[in-house]
Amino acid sequence: MAPILDIKGLYKNYGSTEILKDINVAIEPGDFLVLVGPSGCGKSTLLNCIAGLEPITGGSLSIGGQDMSNVSPKDRDIAMVFQSYALYPTMTVAKNITFGMKVRGVDQAEQDAKLERVAEQLQIKPLLNRRPSQLSGGQRQRVAMGRALVRDPKLFLFDEPLSNLDAKLRVEMRTEIKALHQNLGATMVYVTHDQIEAMTLATKIVVMKGGVIQQIGTPSEIYNRPANMFVADFMGSPAMNLIPAKATANGNGSVIEITGADGTPITLKDTGTSGLPNDVIIGVRPEDIAEAGQRSGESLQQAECRIDIVEPAGADTFVVTHLGGKAVTARLHAETTAKAGQPQMLSFDLSKVSYFVPATGERLN
Amino acid sequence: MTDAAFTNTPARTQGKAVTVALRWLLYVLLIAFALFYLAPLFVMVTTSLKSLEEIRTGDLIALPREVTFDAWATAWSGACTGIQCEGVRPYFWNSVLIAVPAVLISTLIGAINGYVVAQWQFRGANVFFALLLFGCFIPFQVVLLPMARMLGLMGIAGTIPGLIFVHVVYGLGFTTLFFRNYYVSIPSELVKAAKVDGAGFFRIFWSIFLPLSLPIIVVTVIWQFTQIWNDFLFGVSFSQAGTQPVTVALNNIVNSTTGVKEYNVDMAAAIIAALPTLIVYVIAGKYFIRGLTAGSVKG
């Protein structure tokens, strides 16, 4: 299938500052693409470039097979939901939703029918005659979605649409957006700085930093095989533990040596990875560290670590120890017996670790 | 808010009497100042209602023994502004004819300029704004001579359209400033959303920004009206006998040296000249103050 959105070698400069560098992304119809990264990484600028709200400096951008690099937003067949919702303050909800059709000269009967359908779909019928100022945050969010849905575009663009909602509502709306995506089969591009939103919604994630794409992949690829230390650290909460270590070859595998909390070295055997340089950073997700004896398997390696902090969090208990001079978090069972200040046998799942080059942060395995 | 510091502090029971005394003093002072500000208006009104005879024999601040509106009638339609003796009436209408179009045009242009500068940022827009802003502060004396020649070249010297033109040109700075500062607080996402919806420059202005602008339109109109109505410098520089605004006529009446000095007529004429802006102030004081503070606080 032809990609519905195809960005090739896109550059964006403001004066002499490069905001976006060599962006290459393509998505298929039905994809849910999430652009994620810390603030200032260029993700919103990229979305504005896709929308045509910002001209691009170099490269090409096509939507539905047509080159759109110099086409104005109204002719790109897109709809957009904004962070502040950008509802027209002096218009009623109904007028907000139909404004685009009115501008385009769609006839009244069709406008009414579409408004009816969208209002039904989003359950905002009772709100149609209100003004944005009379709506709650969640209701405004729905209206903003309605304004996009009514257009039935090739591409939906979302610019951090949930960041102004409170935590509970955000989770609800996230689920709704996901359901909407599945029901409509629509293609969406979604910008967020929230990695949980990215993980839960996306079929494809683009992680960005400093205007450069760090990694493109499915949520599981991004989570399990981060391309570099930035992605490893950014995606997942608590973040992946990144521990300086020494590696030596050992048959088909490697021996990893880490400095423990009290200075005594800990050695772990990785039977699956070979060819590591001497200095590495080993990346372990908190859930890949468990209490010894809880799980079994060949790849599990045990070590005694002194526990510094215990943080019960309901379903799990997080414990913090120190390895390689870094605080290392492990996600243990809620019923763990680990106590602060006491040593505890922990098992590390070596089949799931990532290795990075300390100097560049690039992934090794 | 500061009262709390006076009264809420415990162990100051004896301070209570001091506090009460201080508050009395405060009110006395406030009222004294109110009298200072009101006195000239009071004197103007009472003087305008007295006969010349009573003015000569009575007190400045005394109420008129016999109220007469003769001075008002003379001021309106009989007082001499030099050789002509038609009162301020024709000049009052001149001022209306100058102020109304000048206010409307400068407000409209200011609204569009402010909309562009605030929401359609392009390179150079800020330079334009800075140039314009500085234009607000120049002493107009520096443009009087070339403007007099320019009006001559344009064939509108000494005419009402000429004065309208001058007021529009030199009012643009403030009107643009007002609208720009108002529109800059409107999230730029609104324009983006409207662009995605397919609306263009004018459609967005007309359908989205203009309906939001009532408060700033009121502020701007009041500001411009006050400025233009009260203007003297442009009026005296660029008008001729039949096109003078009311401020110029008032000054001519007061300073005309022919005949007996009719103070009551002077005062009545002054009140007539002041009345439109005073009425605006009383009706829409809130917006008037907002304009003053907006025009100066955020330059």
Next chain:
Amino acid sequence: MQFLERNLPKIMLAPSFLAVLIFVYGFIAWTGWVSLTRSRLLPRYDIEGFIQYERLFDSPRWDTAFGNLFLFGALFIGISMILGLVLAIFLDQNIRAEGAIRTIYLYPMALSMIVTGTAWKWILNPGLGLEAMVRRWGFEDFRFDWLVNSDMAIYTIVLAAIWQSSGFVMALFLAGLRSVDGEIIKAAQIDGIPTWRIYSAIIIPSMAPIFLSAFIVLAHLAIKSFDLVIALTGGGPGFATDLPATYMFSMAFSRGDIGQAASSAMVMMGVVFAIVVPYLYSELRAKND
């Protein structure tokens, strides 16, 4: 079509841009140019250097006018600021009928300076005004003839100008007082800091930008002051109350000395420049940050 669509904002701004360029900057340049010529009744365009400025600063009338500007400016700005601040603080004490009092203090700002001048001219005239009134009350020796006394007349202009503008300064300061973070004040009250200290140590220092704005506005009013002098004293007695603005006007329109008018206007411009440019520069820079 694409071109039009993309450049519409610029096109809409272009006429105003041109107008500002010509009618503000072009005209300033014209005046500047003419101030360097021997222009008299008609403008001439061959540059002769600074003769007009030499003539200007040799002229005793300009001397008075320029000196008056600083005397008048200093008194007007200083007293208006102090009075405005004091009134604002007074009004900030949970005053009953604050709205009405504020309205009374501020209304002179709505008046034309010609009206203000006319009113004060009547009140201050020695024959029938304040002086006559007090004398009639029995103080036969009372003298208050500032209006016709060449040494004192300039102070009547100061008085009328303060009457007109101090309410405005009050409104500016009151807005400033009200915009100070309430939590800081509460914290100070809990610390037991007396009210006057809260004002002098916390609130007033935090209003520095408002002092600056008020100063700029008042300075600007002072330099442009023209109407008030014309209406109140006509520049007299003699030339005692001339200001640069009236000097310029009389050179331009009654003396027919364009060179002098242009050079005096440029000096006024220079004074404004010296005050306003640093202010605007800092304002714009703050905005761009």
